[in-house]
Amino acid sequence: MSETSEKIEQIREQKRSEIEQENENLTDTEGIAEEAPAEPVHIRSADHFQEVTNTYDVVLADFHAEWCGPCKMLEPVVEELAEETNAAMAKVDVDDLQGLAQEHRVQGVPTMILFSDGEIAERIVGVREKSDILRLIHREGGA
Known part of the structure; x- marks a missing residue:
């Protein structure tokens, strides 16, 4: 050679x-785990929802409707939480994704479901103070 x-x-x-x-x-x-986005993720399909809940350790799913007044009041809070925490915020329009809302037993809006490691950790129905939601997110490790 x-x-x-x-x-x-x-x-x-x-x-x-x-x-x-x-x-x-x-x-x-x-x-x-991937770092959560600094703004809410608008869910496009059930598969997209599954992908988001599997990708991030802590996900707060905000089931809402465009016609819902309390949902609109909650929207800036969800946006702030996306910026301030390491939890992903998933926005689910119940009119567009009725099957997903039914699957998660959403009977009224706003309903928020907190996922930790892909599993439901907490369910919040109605408008809550930002500090209450933040406390739940921190409890699940989404500080």
């Missing part, structure tokens, strides 16, 4: 090693 061939083989081996190391690093970060 010539000196040039040996050098090329060394470079190839070094590159293989670097690529393997990069792949190991990617695998190591799989268990780390």
Whole structure:
């Protein structure tokens, strides 16, 4: 084997090693939760909802309707919580996603459901003070 061939083989081996190391690093970060977005996520479908509740450790799902006055009062609170916490805020329009609302037994709006690690941790019906909601989010680790 010539000196040039040996050098090329060394470079190839070094590159293989670097690529393997990069792949190991990617695998190591799989268990780390994604940082929640700083604004509410508007849910488009049941699959999208499932994706959001599985992606983030703590998710506050706000089931609302455009025609609902109390829902509109709650909207700025949800936006502030998205900015101030590491919990994802999911906005679910019950008129657009009736099946999802039925699946989660939403009988009136506003209804907020707090998910922790994909499981329901708390259900809030009606308008609540921001501090009450914040306390629940912190309890679930979405500080």
